Amino acid sequence: MEDIAAELLMTKGALYYYFKNKEDLIYHCHELVLTQAIVAVEQCLHEDLSSLDKLKKAIETHVNFAISEKETFNLIIKPEQTFSADQLHPMLKKRHKYASIFDAIIQQGIDNGEFNITETKIARMMLLGAMNWIQQWYNLEGERTKEEISAIYSEYLSKIVT
Amino acid sequence: MEDIAAELLMTKGALYYYFKNKEDLIYHCHELVLTQAIVAVEQCLHEDLSSLDKLKKAIETHVNFAISEKETFNLIIKPEQTFSADQLHPMLKKRHKYASIFDAIIQQGIDNGEFNITETKIARMMLLGAMNWIQQWYNLEGERTKEEISAIYSEYLSKIVT
Amino acid sequence: MEDIAAELLMTKGALYYYFKNKEDLIYHCHELVLTQAIVAVEQCLHEDLSSLDKLKKAIETHVNFAISEKETFNLIIKPEQTFSADQLHPMLKKRHKYASIFDAIIQQGIDNGEFNITETKIARMMLLGAMNWIQQWYNLEGERTKEEISAIYSEYLSKIVT
Amino acid sequence: MEDIAAELLMTKGALYYYFKNKEDLIYHCHELVLTQAIVAVEQCLHEDLSSLDKLKKAIETHVNFAISEKETFNLIIKPEQTFSADQLHPMLKKRHKYASIFDAIIQQGIDNGEFNITETKIARMMLLGAMNWIQQWYNLEGERTKEEISAIYSEYLSKIVT
C-alpha cells in the first residue's frame, strides 16, 4: 500500500481515506476498467456490421484495454482468492456480464450462419485467454504498436469461430 | 509455506529440509513439469505426421498438462517477479525452449504450405494463452472430461494458423 | 474522534475547533458532570435530615447521574492513564472533593451514632463501586425506571454503613 | 502486543504463534481467571455453612481474585465492545455462570430466611460492583493487606442482603 501510495504521490494514510482496505482498492480498480470495457464492447455488439466484423472489433477493443490497462484488466486469475464474499459476488457478476457480450456476438454469428462452431462458451474462453496472455509478453518498448498487435489478433483469432 | 506443507502432509520444517526457500520450491515444481512437457511436445514435433496433425497433437498434450498440473504449469505470469537472478535465467531458457517447439511446428507448417500465416510467435502466444486460460475455469467436477476439452481445443485453435 | 463528532452531528474538524485535543475533550466532559454532581450531592449533605436520609438521598442522586450520564460519569477507571500531568491534578482533586462529600456524610453518621462502622473510606468506595457498576448492565429499554433503581440502591446500600 | 510480549520475555511473533490475534489473547486470559474463580466460588456454595457464611466466603474469594488478578479479572467493563461475535457468546455465558453462583447463594439465604431482600440480581450486582471497584484504588504498596481488605468487604457487604 505504501508503494501504491507513493506511485500516486500520496501517503498511505490518504489512500486509506479513500479506500477501506487493500481489497477495496483493488476491487474499485477492476470495477472501473471492467465497466469501461463493458461499454466499449457492448457498442461493438450493437453496431450495424456483420457478426465477423463485430467480433473483430470486439477483439481489437479488448486487446487495446489489455495493453493499456495492463495491471488491472486481467491480473486477477482467481478472483475467489482475492476478494471476500462481499465483493466477490458483484465482481463475478460483472465479469460474467462482460463475457456474455462476447457470447452474444458469437451466438449471432452462429445463428446467421457466419460462424461454424458449436461450443460458444469454450470459444469465448479461448479468445479471452489468448488476448489476456498479451500482458505476459507485451512491453511498451517492443517493436510493434498497439494497433499492429490488435490487428493481428483480430485477424488470427476470429478464425477460431469460422 | 505452512499451507503447502499441510497439503503434502508434512510440516514446514520438513519442507525446508528439501528446499532452500520458497523460491527454490516453486522453481523445482515448475522445472519438473516443464521438463516433462518439453519431452512430450517434442515427441509431437518428430512424429511422422502433417504439420496440422502435429500441432493438434501438441495442443492436446499441452491441454492435458494444463488440466492435470493446474497449479504449477502456468501459474507464473511474470517470472521476473517470482525468481531471483540465479533461477530466473534457466527458467526463462527452459520456457523459451518449450515455446520454440511450438514455433518449430508452426514454422514447418508455413514452410510446407499447410499454414497460412506470417506471425509465428504471436500465433504461438495466442495458442499458449488460450490453453493456459483453461485453469481459470476448468474444474474437475465439470461436465466435460479432459479428453473432450482437449479435442475441442485442438480443433478450434488449430484454425488460427490456417 | 470521528465517531464522537458524528454523534454530535458535527465534523472532526469542528470538534478540534472547540477542544485542543482528545484528552481535553474528555477532561471537559468529566469536569462538567463532576461539577454538577458535586453541587447536587453537597446539597444532600447540608439538608436538615438524619445522616441516614442524607446518605440515601446522596445515593439516589449519584445513581441518577450514573444512569443519565452513562458514558462520562465514571468511565475513567484509571485517570492516571487517561490524563497527562496538566489535567490529571485538577481532575484528581475534583474527584477527591466529590468522594469527600460522601465521606463527610458517613463521618457525621458515625459521630452521631447512626452508623456503626469504622472504615469510612472503604465504605465510601463500596458505595461508589456498587453504584458505578450500574452502567455495566443498565439499559434504557430495561423494565425498571431510573427511579425504581435508585430507590432500591438507596435502601440496600445504606445498610452497609449501619 | 509488543509490550505484552516483552513483559513475557517473548517476541511479538511468538505471541502470535500461540494466539490468533489480540482479541484471542485477551479472551484466553479472561477465560482462565474466570474458570478458576468459578471453581473457587462454587466451592463456597456447596460448603456446609449458613448462607451468610457462604456469602462472606464467596466475597472473600472474589476480593482475593480481584486483587491478585487486577489486570484480567474485571477489566472488561463492556465485553460487547471488546469481543467479536465468536468469542462474545461463550464469554457472556461464562460470566453469567459466575454471577449465577452468587445468585444461588443469595437465593438460598432468602429461602431459608437468613436474608431479607427481594431483589436478588440487583443485590448481586451491587456486591460485584463494590468488589470490582477495588482495582480502582488498591495498590500493593498500600498499608492494608489483601486479607484485611477481604475481611472488611465480607463484613460490610454482607449487610446488603440482611
Add this chain to the structure above:
DNA sequence: AATGAATGAGTTTTCATTCAT
C-alpha cells in the same frame, strides 16, 4: 466557525525463515 483531505507515527498482523532438539 467549519470542513474535507491528508498526515505520520504507532499498532496489529503476516509469513518466510531459522534453529535447537
Add this chain to the structure above:
DNA sequence: AATGAATGAAAACTCATTCAT
C-alpha cells in the same frame, strides 16, 4: 530426517491530529 517453537522484517491498518481553504 523431521519438528515445534520462535524470530524479525515487512506489510496492512488505525487514528489523533493538522491545515489550507
